[in-house]
Each structure stands twice: as C-alpha cells, then as structure tokens.
Amino acid sequence: EAGVAQSPRYKIIEKRQSVAFWCNPISGHATLYWYQQILGQGPKLLIQFQNNGVVDDSQLPKDRFSAERLKGVDSTLKIQPAKLEDSAVYLCASSLDPLNSPLHFGNGTRLTVT
Amino acid sequence: GQQLNQSPQSMFIQEGEDVSMNCTSSSIFNTWLWYKQDPGEGPVLLIALYKAGELTSNGRLTAQFGITRKDSFLNISASIPSDVGIYFCAGRPTGTASKLTFGTGTRLQVTL
Numbered sequence: 304e305a306g307v308a309q310s311p312r313y314k315i316i317e318k319r320q321s322v323a324f325w326c327n328p329i330s331g332h333a334t335l336y337w338y339q340q341i342l343g344q345g346p347k348l349l350i351q352f353q354n355n356g357v358v359d360d361s362q363l364p365k366d367r368f369s370a371e372r373l374k375g376v377d378s379t380l381k382i383q384p385a386k387l388e389d390s391a392v393y394l395c396a397s398s399l400d401p402l403n404s405p406l407h408f409g410n411g412t413r414l415t416v417t
Numbered sequence: 418g419q420q421l422n423q424s425p426q427s428m429f430i431q432e433g434e435d436v437s438m439n440c441t442s443s444s445i446f447n448t449w450l451w452y453k454q455d456p457g458e459g460p461v462l463l464i465a466l467y468k469a470g471e472l473t474s475n476g477r478l479t480a481q482f483g484i485t486r487k488d489s490f491l492n493i494s495a496s497i498p499s500d501v502g503i504y505f506c507a508g509r510p511t512g513t514a515s516k517l518t519f520g521t522g523t524r525l526q527v528t529l
Contacts (some may be wrong), residue, residue, distance in 0.1 A: 307459070322431075336517075343522075344521060344522075345421075345423075345505050345507075345520055345521050345522055346460070346505075346519050347519070348516060348517065348518075354424030357515060394459050394460075396459075402509075403448070403467065405450050405462050405465045406450070406462070406517060407462065408452075408459030408460045408461070409459050410458050411427075411457045411458075411459050412458070413457075
C-alpha cells in the first residue's frame with residue numbers, strides 16, 4: 304500500500320511569513336495526526352483528526368497554527384505568522400483507528416524559519 | 418503532560434553486539450510502540466505491543482511490554498551497520514482517548 308504522502312519536503316521562509324503543509328494519509332485511515340519534531344527531540348502531537356473532526360488540538364498554538372481536513376482525507380497545516388522557534392520537521396501520520404492501531408508516518412516537511 | 422523517559426540517550430556499539438534500550442512512564446499505558454527514524458525520514462514502526470507481559474519479535478528485534486505497564490524494552494541482537502538511527506518508544510496511557518506520547522529517543526551508532 305502507498306504510504307503517507309507529504310509535501311513539500313523542505314521549506315525555508317522568513318519570520319512573520321506564512322506557510323502551508325499538505326498531507327495525504329494511507330487510504331482508508333480515518334485518523335490523521337500532525338506532529339512537530341524539533342531537532343533532537345521526539346515528535347510532539349499538534350492535532351489529531353478523526354475523519355474530518357478534530358479529536359485533540361490541545362497542544363496546537365492556535366494563535367498562529369491552523370489545520371483542516373475538510374473531506375476527511377487530505378489535510379493541510381498552516382502557520383501564520385511563523386516564528387523562529389517554529390523551525391522543525393512537521394510529520395503527518397495516519398492510523399486505521401485512534402485507539403488500537405499503530406501510526407504510520409510520512410517523511411515530513413523540514414521547515415526553516417530565518 | 419505525560420513524560421516518557423527513554424534510555425540510554427545514545428549508544429556506540431560494535432557490529433555483532435547486542436543492544437538494549439528501555440522506556441519508562443509515570444503512568445500506566447495500554448499500548449507501547451517502538452519506531453526507528455533514519456535521517457530525513459519519518460519514524461518507521463518496528464514493533465507494537467498491546468498487553469502487559471507481551472513479548473514480540475521482528476527479526477533481530479525483540480520488544481517487551483513491562484508487567485507493571487509503565488515500561489517497555491527493546492533489544493536488538495547481532496547489530497549490523499544499517500541498525501544505525503534513532504529509536505523512539507511511544508505509548509498510549511490508559512484512560513485517554515488515544516494520545517500517543519513519544520520518548521526522547523535513543524541514538525544508536527554501530528562501528529565496524
């Protein structure tokens with residue numbers, strides 16, 4: 304089966320600019336996650352969708368980050384305006400269900416904010 | 418928030434040696450997952466554990482779900498150069514919907 308697809312692979316922007324990331328999960332996976340991975344750390348959950356509804360966005364900085372999964376398949380994550388500390392790898396993952404299935408990750412988007 | 422302590426932080430071993438790493442949590446988990454991440458790629462699932470005491474193998478890798486449900490172990494036997502990478506544990510606490518928390522990772526380097 305095709306894996307989780309993410310684009311772009313790399314993005315360099317200046318602080319205060321905006322950026323968007325795209326994710327296409329594994330076909331049939333109802334649960335979609337966005338993780339932020341800062342260099343040298345483990346991934347940190349930003350937001351979790353079940354179909355097109357938000358299950359958990361408690362760690363999403365909502366003043367600047369937003370995400371949507373309008374049709375319950377693809378998802379976009381946006382940062383506006385970006386800060387230097389947003390430099391990280393943004394990983395998208397998907398799973399069959401939110402309770403018992405393991406997560407499968409894409410290769411991520413590496414964001415550098417200058 | 419939930420914290421996972423993963424150790425060791427890094428390891429240098431020789432090819433052919435066995436490797437052990439572990440992860441401990443401050444609360445009881447109902448799922449433990451072990452992932453490997455290579456540079457520039459996303460984490461890849463190695464082993465999933467769903468029951469206390471469960472011991473599961475995947476080739477040269479063996480992982481165990483601790484009896485106390487607060488820890489998990491990953492062993493790699495007869496390491497080879499391609500085992501190099503960062504290994505992450507991840508777990509789901511009981512009593513929550515599904516939130517998966519990751520450890521800080523163990524960086525493994527294998528010398529010939």
